[in-house]
Structures are given as C-alpha cells and as structure tokens.
Amino acid sequence: MRGRKITEWIIDNLVPIIFVLFTIVGFSVSDDVPLVFFFRELSSRFFRNIILVLSLVIPVIAGLGLNFGIVIGAMAAQAALVLVRFFDAGGIPGTLLWFALSFPVALFLGYLTGKLFNKTRGQEMIAGLIVGFFANGVYQFVFLYCVGGLIKVPADHPMVKPDGVGLRATIDMGKPAEGGLQYAIDGIAKMPLVWALLLASVIGLVVLFFIYRKRRMLNRAESKFGYYFKAAVLLVAAFFLAGEIRGNTMLMNVEIPLVTSVIVVLVCIMTQWLVETKLGQDFNSVGKSQYISKVSGIDVDRKRIIAVMMSTVLAAFGQIIYLQDMGTFNTYSSHEQIGMFSVAALLVGGASVAKANIGHAILGTILFNAMFIISPEIGQAVFGQVLLGEYFRTFMVYGVIGLALGIYVWKTNRQKSLLIIKEASDSVSGYASGNSQEVKN
C-alpha cells in the first residue's frame, strides 16, 4: 500500500525529480563549475524569465492548458519597445512608456487569442503553438516590410536598415546613462543574493505560520508534520545563509536586482490573490468543468478569454523585464523561444496541463535554468564534447514537454478507464446525456 503511494508520488513528480537529479549529477560530474558563476547565472536567468513563466499559471487554472500563445504577448512588448526606442525614450520614463504602450496591445491580442481558443476548444495548446508561428509571420511583415515600406521612416535612423525598409536585426537598447533602456529596472537598486535568500526564508517561515493558522481556523484536520518539516528546512537554509554572510564568501558578490525582485514578488502575490477572488474561483470552476460551470450560470467563454488576456499581458510585461536585462534586442528572434522555454520550465516545476501554481513556476524556473547552465558541462564531462551537451539540452527541452504531457494524459486516461461510472459526472458525457435526453423526447 505504502509502496504504491510512493510510486504514485514518483509518477506525479517524475519531471521535477529527473531535473533535481540531473542538476545534482551535473554538479558532481563536471569538475569545475564555480559556485559564484552558477549562482550569478541562475539568479540573473531566474529574474529574466520568472514572470514569463508565471504568466502561464492563470490559463492552466482556467482549463486552457499551457498557453503557448504567450509568444504573442512577447511580440506586443517588442512592438512597444520599437516605438519607445524609435522616439528614443529611455530611463525610467521610457520604461513606464514601454509598459503603458505594451499593455493595450497585449490586451487586444490576448482578446483575439482567447476568441481563437474558444473556437478551438480542446485543442488550445496546439492552436497556441501554431498561432505563435502565424503571428510571427505577421510580425515580420510589419517590421520587415511595412516599416519603411508603407509607413515612411527616416532611412538614416539607427534602428532602420540602411536601405530604409524594415528594422535592423539587432537593436542596441543603450545604457540608461545614455538615455537607454538597459537595466532600466534592474539597475535601480541591487542587493546581495544571500541576503535576499535569507530574507525569503524568514518570510517563508512567517507565511507558513499564517497559512497554518488559517487552516486551523477553517478547522482542517491536516497533519502538522508537513508544516514542521517545511519550517525545519527553511530554518536550516536560513542558518546556512547566515553562515555565508558571516564567512563573507565569494557568494556575497552575487547581487540581485531589487526592484525586479519586488515586481516578481508582487506578481506572485497578485496571482495568488487572484485565485482567492470570485474571478479566480470562476476560473477554477471553468477549468474543472465547463459544463457544470455553464449550468450554474458562469459565462464560460468570457472567463476563458479574460484568462488568456491576463496571461498575454503578463507575458508582455515578462518580456519587458527580459529585454531590459538583456540590453540588446534581436528584432526577429528574441520572442521565438519564449513559449517553448517558459512552458518547459513550468512543467519542470511539476505543473501539469490541469494544475499549476506559483510554486511550480518558481521551482521550475530554477531547475530548468540550472539545467541549461549545467548541460554544456555535462556534455563536456560525459560525452567529451560541448556540442553533444548542446544537442542534449535541446533534447531535454522538447523531451520534457513531451514527457510531462504524455504522463498527464496517460494518467487521466487510466483513471477514466478505472471508473467508467464516474464518467457520468464528467463534463463531456454530462453534456452527452444532456442531449441524448433531447433524443429521447
């Protein structure tokens, strides 16, 4: 019995487990991975990508699966960026303008995507994937041909190709000093990673305590053990960190962008908070059963569209954070991998098509990027060739998505076959019986 429980748990968390092992193995086999390098990279990658990954959570809750359509959000942000840079605004005001411009665009595109998803019910993910490709075509049309082709622009503008039609392949966003946008947000203030982690673990403890109290209030009979365990772990972490600070090791010079992390925390809180609102609950209901939600008077299609819009806007903001940290902007390729990588990251965190939360997003982003940092090393150490590590990494990205999706569907199918009768309460056949009644009369 217990054995079966454990195997169940392993199947459920197969993907994250693979990655934890992968990273740990990576560490042990690759002889020289300076910790400083590792953590600097990990933290900067984390802050670049986390919001993009977070933007995937809401659609999952609303039952739309993994929204590959966030690519469109990214495009919105880039379109906005082009405008901002064209009138070469920069610094904080430039950034604010950037946000302001990308918001409505993302909102609108999100609306269209939502519409599409309602038309392709049950096929949202593949539709999202394809609509990404499709939008990419349009995006190129606009920035390669319309700019300068239809919309007249000065041919000598640094962003415009010498021949006066279309934008250059890479656009340097410039340093804030020169009124640029690079580090416009990250640059404002920094703090040592170690301190941040320490803070996080302390806050973690507090939050844990409050959750615990709330659960008690709703008199849930839960095992206290879980809480104690988590608390213990956090304490240990805190202790280590304190040690680092006192020892003032190399790790102390790894810094994280303060404002960005604040934004991230805010987004997390907002998402979590949204789940606790009426709207969030509706998303949840729609996600769990469209039919029952419909019958209980929830406007299913509308909710789904709202969810997609939220996700798209969030994605746009995510891309802003990403680009302002990168500093240079590949006009025609910065957005392409976004969908693929973010989805993979979320899945790595242990989310599934039907279940995702902030925890998954955060853990996923950490593990996924850790893998990216480590994989060349593994390629080097195991295969003796960096290139092999490269291909291996690509394989992991695709493989993970495939695997995670596979496991999920396989499990649901298996459950279905286990309890045929339960199916009656399942939304689809619930509908079926709805109209077989119509046949009867």
Place this chain on the structure above:
Amino acid sequence: MNTCLLNIKNVSKEYNGNQVLKDVSFSVMKGEIHALVGENGAGKSTLMNILFGMPVIHSTGGFKGSIEIDGKRSSIKSPVEAMRAGIGMVHQEFMLIPGYSITENIKINRETTYDNIISRILSKQLQTLDRVKMAKDARRALDSLDIGIEEYVKIEGLPVGYKQFIEIAREIDKEGLKILVFDEPTAVLTETEAANLLSAVQRLAANGIGIVFISHRLDEIMDVADKVTILRDGSLVVTKEKKDTDPHEIAQLMVGRTVSIRRNETADQKKFGSSILSLKNFHVEMPGEQVKGVDLEVKEGEILGIGGLAGHGKLGIANGIMGIYPATGEAVFDGRQLKPNDSKNSIRSGLAFVSEDRKGVGLLLDESIEMNIVFTVMQMNNSFTHDLGFAKIRNAEAIRKHAKKMIDDLDIRCTSSLQAAGSLSGGNQQKVCLARALTQNPRLLLISEPTRGIDIGAKKLILDLLLELNRKHNMTIIMTSSELAELRSICDRIVIVCEGRIEGILPPDASDTDFGLMMSGSQRRLKVKTGETGHGGH
C-alpha cells in the same frame, strides 16, 4: 399552506412534428410534495426542461401555454433565470465538480465575497472569497439535512448517497428557493439512504418549499407525496390526492394505453425449441444501465422482449452479451461459453446486434449504405473481398449486388446504394442496421429500441419485419424496448428489468397493472412493506 407556488397551464410542446406534450396543467402549493409519474417518453423530462428554460426547448421553437411562479406569469429562458425565479433541481446525474470541496460545490457561482481595495476600484469580480462564511453557509445547509460530513471534504470518492444530499444542500442554500424538483432522486440510493432522503424531503416541504417529486417508485410516492399527477404519452391522465388512490391504480393509469399494434396470434400456440442462450448471474458495467446479476433462459425460435424503465439495465443485457461493455458472469450461447468483453467472439458465434444508439454505435453515418451493410461480415469472415494473398481488397460488384438485394427486401428508401447512411431518415437508417445484422445471418438477433425516434408508419414496418423473420425463418430474437406496447405486440414472453435485476417475466397479454407494478419495482417492495408495517412512516 394554500398559496400556489407553481402553476403550469395547458403546456404543449412538439419536437419537429411529433407532439410530446399535449396541454398539460398542474399546480404545486406551498409546502406540498407533488409526485409526477409516467413511463419514459411520457413527457416528464420535457416538462422539466420547459420549467428550467433549457436551451433544448428554445432551440426547437419554444412551447405553448404558460407557467406561473408565485402567481406571477414568468417566461424562463435559461437555467440561470430559473435559478433566480427560485426553482431548484436535484439532478439525476450529479452536477458536482469532483475536484472541489463540498463547500465550493454548494457555493459554485454563488460564492460569498467581501470587498478589497482593488475590487472597489476595478470590478466586483475581484472581491475576495469569504471562505469562512462560505463554510458556515455550507455547514448550515448540510445541518438542515442533518448530514454529519465535514464541509471541506472533496467530492471525489464520496458515496453517491452523500452526493445526492450535497445536490440538495446546494439547492436549499440558494436564497429564495420556492420550488425544488427531484428527478428520480432515489434511483441510485440504497434503501436506507433513500429513507433518509425522503425524510429530508418531507422536512423541506414542512419549511414551506413546494416540491415536484419525479419517481417511479410508487411505494415512495405513497410514503411522501400529497398529490400525484400521472402523465402518459405526453398528456395529463389525472391529478389525484394521495389518499384517494393506491399503487395499483397509479400503475394501471401509468401504463394502460390503447395498444397501437394488434397482435393476431398468441404465444401459447407456438412450440419453442430448447434453450439457445442462457445467462447466469450476469453483470454488465454499462454506464447508466448497469445489470446486477441476471439469470435468463432464451428458447430457440421465440421473440423475447426485455422491458423496463430507463436506467434500470434493460439495455445493458444486450450490450453485455455482445461484449460491448465489460460483463461478468456466465453467458452460454448454443452450448458454448461466450467470452466476456469480446465482440468478435460474440459475432463469430452467430449473434447479431442492432444497437439502441443508432447514430453513435449503429452506423458509419458518412459511409455509403452498402458499406454499412457489408462492413461487419467483411471484417469478421472476409466475405465480399478479392483475396490477393497479401491483402484482401473489397469486391465492389458483390457488395453492390448484395446491397441491392437488401435494399429491395427491406425496402430501404434511398437514391442509390452509395448514398451516405447519415442522409437517410430514421426508419431507413434502422433498416440499414437491420440489413447489416441480417447479412451476418445470425442464429440469434438482439435488437434494442428498434423504433426509437421513428414515425409510426415505419414502426409498424419494422415490427412486422421482425415478426416475419421470426415466424418464417424461425430466427430467435431478443428485443429490448422501453415501449411496452410494441413489446406486447410481437413478443412471446416479456422480461421486466428493474434496478439491474429481473423483476419478473410476463406473457404479452398480462394486465397493465402487473406491468406497471413490475416496472416500478413496487410489487416486491409493497410486499415487504405489508410485512413490516411499523417502520412505514419513518
């Protein structure tokens, strides 16, 4: 106790041509439990669909007549409006989200919330859930049905009995609930669960809620109902006070009808051969039509009818025999044990099946008629194919020829044998299914709901055809149908199934009352009751 909550006035409804409700009227008083009984297709569900403004109704041209709630004439266009108007429904198949806690299910789309900064600025949609209050409400609702179960437990894994109660809890939690409709609430419950439920129902009524109680269990009705309204063939038979009627009368009124198709000979004139199919303790896991242990002997050369109410497993039997749904127990056909869950085996051993779900299981709608006719035999014993050694290619001419013959024999009305089966009328589609079955020339033909959704003319043709097959070619037939009349018109024996078991076997000319009682499974229970009167009242 005399204010009229619900008043249905001469409501009529027809689905593309055929009348399913003919000006039905009845009314429900405050605190009254009003039982609504009738066979399947009597029009109960249509009536309820109308009451709930189900899209089905309005997409098919609305209905005639009027509905008054609390004295006000109301036109309900959607389930939501029905909810607002104070009509609640306890569904037969549960409208509960397994992944949700009881509270969340009770409160779905009616969550209690409180304001926060953002919601004040943006929209009420963003108000925070007041989980504590929600839990309280849920608790209250549950308590009022005195159910001990914790409100934060998830639905999945709960016994059906509880689910039924949670459905009720959800309805009574809706403020301003006036009328509550129970659709076969006890169908899936155990005796004790049912007992609790009934007492709960009575308590609700006592609180002044009008209750429409749809059930086939006449004994229950006698226990709880104040009034009984009987529907038959879409028209109101009578509404009676409980006290001046009794189960036998109800049963009689429910079933009794002018049998549309006269039978010209009676069973006893015929001599039947030995048993060709025998079932022992036969179980079938067919969703909604479970069979819970059936023993049955089918004699060679007879037409055996299987009747009973929907959801009681009469359909399960045939599907089980054919291995379409997982079955356990013993099924011996012609001396050989049938492999369970193995359609191939069943077909190979000489059984043919015409499914009740014509469009779903019976036909390849966008394939040609001829392919539909020969499909099974082609797959099962390679007939109608050229054998090229490495592959078997279909033999167009042979197929064409056979199809032509069948089309003539059963006179299937079609432009050509290449016409898509989907484009045929119901009757002709049924004939195509039959044609396929006959092409297998089976020893035993199972046919379910042969006349469902077919106009009266075609009905007659099909039934005559079956009769002819049996009498002329001495083909054994098991015919499952929810229309007693047609069973009685051609069957030699009629098995009545109730709650997954065989309630009894009747000759076609048995009295309406017997049929009624058996179908409602009340016979047995009434016997029990008279045995142990003391507990009668709960």
Place this chain on the structure above:
Amino acid sequence: MADIKAGIRKSGRLIKGFGLARLILGIFFIFLMTLGFFLNLGIGEIIGDILRRVGMNGILVLAMVPSIQSGTGPNFALPIGIVCGLLGIVYSIEWGFTGLMCLLVGFGMAVIFATVAGYIYGRLLNSVKGAEMMIATYTGFSVVALFCLAWLMLPFSNPGMSWFLGKGLRETVQLDIAEAGQVFNNFLMFKVGSAVIPTGLLLVFGLLCFLVYLFFQSKTGIAISAGGMNPKFAEASGLDIDRNRIIANILSTILGAIGIIVYSQSYGFVQLYAAPLMMAFPAVAAVLIGGATASRARVSHVIIGTTLFQGLMTISMPVTNVIFAGADLSEIVRAVIQNGIILYALTQVKGGLKI
C-alpha cells in the same frame, strides 16, 4: 461520444468550408501564375519546378492520410519517419551501394527502422488518446534533437559523409558520392518547352498514391478508417481499434521514411541534424489545403493539396521578388498561409465541445 457525433455532423459542413478555402487559394495561385506569365519569369521552368516539388514532397504529405484516417489526427510526429528514412539512406551509402541500388537499399533499411519506430510510436499514441496532436509534435521534436546526438556519435567511416575536418556525419551529405542524386528525376525525364518533367519521380509518387488508395480499399484499410470515423461502431463490430491505430501509424511512419529518401534524391543532398524539425508542418498544411480535415483525408486531397501548396510556394517567391524587390514577402506569405490553414483546420476539429 458527443464529440464524435459533433465531428460527424460537422464533416459535411467542413467539406464546404474547405472547398471555399481551397477555392480562394486556387484563385490566388492562378492569379500568381498569370502574373508570373506576364512578368515573363519563365513559367515553363516554374511549372517544371512545381512538378518536381510535388514529387519531392508528395509522399511526405501522403504520410498524413493513414494517421488521419485512423483517428489520431495529422501526423505531427512525421520527423520520426523522416529520421528513419535518413538513417536508412545514410547506412546504404555507408555500405557503399550506389545509384538506384543505394536508394532501394535505403528504402529497405528505412522501412525496417520505420516499422519498429512506428510501432512504438503507435503504442505511445494509444496511451495518450485525446491529446495525440500535441504529444506527437513534441515526440517529433525530441526525436530530431536526439538524433542530432546520434548523427554525431554513430560510427560512420565513409569520408564522403563525415565532417570534412573531423568525426561525425556532415550536416548535408551529398548523394553524388553514391551517384544517387536525381536518380528518379532523371528516369524517363523529358522536356516540354522549357518545362522539365521528372517522370520517374512522379511515377514513384503516383505509385505510392495508388498503393495507399488500394490499402484503404482493403479489409484492413476499411477497418482502420471505420475506427477513425466511429470507434464505438468499430468496436461493436469486433475490431481491435488500438491495433488498427498502430498499423496506421506504422504505415504513416514508413511513408515518411520513404518520402524523405525520395525528397533527398531529388534534392541531391541528405540533410541531417535540425533539418527535419519543422518538416511536419508544411506537410500537414498541404493535406489540409487539399481538403482533408483533421479526421478525414483521401489520396485526392494529398494530390490537390501538394500541388496547390508547393505551387504557391514556388510561384510566390519569384513573383514577390519582382514586385517588392528587397522585401522577402514570399517567406512571410508562406508562414501566414501555412499556419493560417492549420489554424483554420483546428477550429474545425471536433467542433470543440459546444456548451
């Protein structure tokens, strides 16, 4: 179940819908052709190219038919088949076969690999019913990525194929080293005006089309399409649907494998590494343009679709080059048409579950 009903009810309307989409594209195609004619871009050669491309890509598109008919939807995992084909031809070259023999041995090997791969893939699809398309896509991707490793690590000794300066296979292996380039194309090739007709190539394509057509006239073929159309019906008639789905996907994978070999011989190079990654999408688009739906497809759809799609691709490039010099609209046109069509098809899949 509701879905199946909906699906079937839809299909009728669907054909019309696609008829329209097809019509528009057809007109667009003819328009471009005439335009090309007036811009005298040498329509003759263009027609020749179109025919060649049809021959090259046709079989890959043909691979969609079995998978669609069996109800697993368009074979987005086409790369699996492609990789098998590549493996086959590469081995055949490695063993020093030349000319037609090289290709035939390639076919042989490819079929063997493809059968195994297809079987496994079919099993996979059966365990993930309902989400085939998505998972197929990613299975395809990961297989390609996996084989990037393989190409680099597999021990091949033929210097013509290994990296010019080191170990592992080249990105593009030249078929001339086995005199296997354009073998089919040149068979009975003749010219009409300036249009080159690659007879052999078209014959191969035609032959395979015929075989597939024949297959779906056969008992098994009929069973497979029945299973795709209405699983319940098929089961009730005592068919083993899972088995049929596997057969169909093996077939599809084999066609993919053969397809890529024919493609490579016409093209003259075998492309390894990332090349197969995106190859499924044009094929899917083509069959859909041809009038197939995600649940029904015929050989005729393949022929029409491939001609239309490849035709558009071929003609749009030179035409747009002339009209808007400098701007690579043709690229964009392709991206938009191709993905637009797939999207359109998706909006029709199962008609979604209406609620």
Place this chain on the structure above:
Amino acid sequence: MKRCGFAVLSVCFLVLAFAFVTVGSALVEAAPVGKVAIVTNTVSSNEEEYRSAQVAMEKYPDRVVHRTWPDNVAKEQEQMITVLQKIGADPSIKAVVLNQASPGSNAAVDKLREIRDDMLIIYCNYSENAPDVAKRADIGLLGNSMEMGTRIAIQAKKLGAKTLIHYSFPRHLSIPIFSVRRDNMKKKAEELGLTFLEVTAPDPMSDAGVSGTQQFIMEDVPKKINEYGKDTAFNGTNCAQQIPMIKQVADLGGIYVVPCCPSPFHGFPTALGIDASGDKKYDVEYIIGATREKLKEKGVLGRFSNLPVPGALLLSHTGVEYALMWMDGKTNGKMDDAVLKKLMEDFAGVQVDFEKLQDSGVVYDNLLLYIMDFIVY
C-alpha cells in the same frame, strides 16, 4: 501537499549547493598563467571555425580553452551569456576570442564586462552594428566585406562575367556590413557594365529552414543561367547557400567568385565531394589542388576563384596568438596594429591589405578590416 514537496526539494537543492561554496571559492583562488578562451559556433553550424579553434587548442593545450556558442545562436541569447559568464568565472582566463561574434555577442559581452573589465575581448568576423561592436570589443577583426563587394565585381569581370547575381535575404541585409557590401558590388558592377541582379532567397533561420534555402538555390541558379547565359557570376551572403550554388554553377558552367566566408574549405569540399581525410585535414595547398581537379573534370577551370587563406583559421590563429602575446606583455596596449598585421600576414603568406572600419563617417580605430587577393582555380 505536493507543492510543499517541491518547496522542500528546491530548498534542499539550494542547501546542497551552498555546501559546495567553500569548495567553489577555494577553487577560484588559484590563478595560473593567463589563458585564452576561444568561442566558436558549433561544428554543425560552421565547421571550419570549430576546427580552427581545435587547431589552436592542439597548439597550446594548456593555454587555450575552447567553448562553443549554442547550436541555434539566433534563438538562444541567454545561452550565449552563460557561455561567456562561465569563461569570466575562471580568473585564469584573461582574454576571449569570439570567432565568430554572432548576433547576441554584444549582450553576452556586456554581461562579461560587468564581472571582468580587465579582459581582452577580440571580435572576429562580427555581424552586429559596427558602432555597438566598437563600444564593447578591444579589437574587431573582419574580412573587408565592403571592399570585397567592389572586388567581387572586378573579379567577376576578370573571370569573364556579363551578369552578376547577388543572393541574400532581409535578415542578412538588415546587417549593415552585408548591405554595404551589396551596394558597393552594385556600384562597381554598373561601372564595369555588368548587369547586376539581386535575388531574395529564403532565410535559413526562418521555418523554411536550411533545406528551404538550399532548395531555392538549387532551382534558381539554373533558371538564371538559362536566362542570362553561362557568363553569369553568382554569390550569396549566407553559408547555407554556398554548397548548392557551387554545385549548380560547376555543373552548368557558370562563374563563381568567392564564398560568403572566403576560404578554400568553405563550400567547395562538400559541394564537389572532395575527400580530405587523415593527414590532409588542414592542408590548404592540397585542398586547392583537389578543388582544381574536380573543377577541371567539370570543365569549368578558370571560372572559379576564392581567397587563398581559410578565413576562420586565420582569425582564430591571429586572435589566439595576439592574446597570448598581450598577456605576456609583448604588445603595445590592448590594440596593437603592427603586431596584428604581422601575425596575419605571416599566417596568410600573401600580401594582406588592412583598413579601419568606418560607419556613417566615423572611423573606428579598434576595428580592423583585412582583405587579400583572389586566387583563380
């Protein structure tokens, strides 16, 4: 509950990582004699570059480190950053040679500079905006494509061309170097009375993929030869185009001036199926000879030309040697023209013309352009 499981996992993972810290820092302290890191594309995206780095490694096994960009550069900027970060984290590495400095290098270098402003950074064969490069690189080495444009036209004329066709696509033409190259080519061609023709080919980075590009070239070259006759000179800006182009031109007897990345190793061996296994690997003479053979068979000798020196090898060699000299203090500051020029000429063995890059009027002192004369096969 599951979620908490993950939280636990992650925290454990962090803790575990911290356990290494002391090790990590210890490892960082020790700093031997300076090393050079050379970053190239993967073997599959540009074989010659990759091998050129290998050569350098073989020469100085303990002073040269070889890293590669991700396989799909355009889409994986973050990975590029990681590569340089990894290099930066090793204090013993004091110089980086980017050969080639693909798009995205700038972002990566920015991040590298943040942690290691002491580093010597050499861009080879860069394709990003010159001004941006000048800001970041200490030295930029680039084949003089702009000049090359002009020279191609002249060389085409020499080889007897009447028409000159230029294949490219917007993503490339959005890179100034290429567009200027094209413009010069055009100008000169028209001066010399050649018909200049511009053709857009599919972008191999787009979802048409490499196959799309190569297929297009395969089809288009014959058309053009039919249209403009054999005396047509072909050239393109993208590596993927070269193989099919050389193949077709050789078969149909056109004219081919020089590959996009001038080098005897580029395109020709694959396109003409030259076998150079074993000891012949880096033997330039041999390759040129073999190429002549093949072209002779096809009877197009004297219609093909190329630069005598493999560009990537030249750049890697120069970059590495220079970096080492710089570390050993043998150069005059970070940018020492004299040394650079000497290194290159020695390696090339032919006369090399140098020039400072200028973009919209500004001359960039640290961006050196080189070019040499063609050899005709």
